[in-house]
Amino acid sequence: MIKIYVPRDSTALSLGADKTAAAIAAEAQKRNIQIELIRNGSRGLFWLEPFVEVATEKGRVAFAPVQPKDVPGLFDADFLHSAAHPLYLGLTEELSWLKKQQRLTFARVGITDPVSLQDYIAHDGYKGLANALNMSGADIVKVVTDSGLRGRGGAAFPTGIKWNTVLNAPAEQKYIVCNADEGDSGTYSDSGTYSDRMVMEDDPYVLIEGMTIA
Structure with a gap:
């Protein structure tokens, strides 16, 4: 077919x-x-x-x-x-x-059906979570820090620093917030490119996986 x-x-x-x-x-x-x-x-x-x-x-x-x-x-x-x-x-x-593009964040965007969990898994989805489940929180933060992963906003803030700060914060209950950057003045994401919208709409499970790992 x-x-x-x-x-x-x-x-x-x-x-x-x-x-x-x-x-x-x-x-x-x-x-x-x-x-x-x-x-x-x-x-x-x-x-x-x-x-x-x-x-x-x-x-x-x-x-x-x-x-x-x-x-x-x-x-x-x-x-x-x-x-x-x-x-x-x-x-x-x-x-x-x-x-001419090397797609990392958008690797699955346009390739998969974004609402199909099976399609996400078939394209390497949840492999990161599977690895993380066998690691300690400190080890996960170290891997993220060593990877050089940064936020997609104008500050390009290191993700490892954020996660380490929350890891070491004394609290019985902690929360994960997934925000969306739709244009910081003077950055590549300005002028209505809506780059985070594309991830949320076209590869939503990657956000769920990342939040679950966090």
């Missing part, structure tokens, strides 16, 4: 991704074509949303931006097996905007 990916990210939704996904499902049913429609996170190419991908033996190929009115024509062009359509962009991973 051929897999088709249509993002569920809020930016994609604001640009019509739900309608495009519904049109693809309806057209496939109309033509008796069996597909698996997966709502993934956005790849981040917001100017090309709705960004539709089709899984092939060579990797995912992209068609964008796909509006509901484009869907019948895509099926007419046999887009599930062919590149013969004006919206065809080629292999997603070979697009110049993506090819």
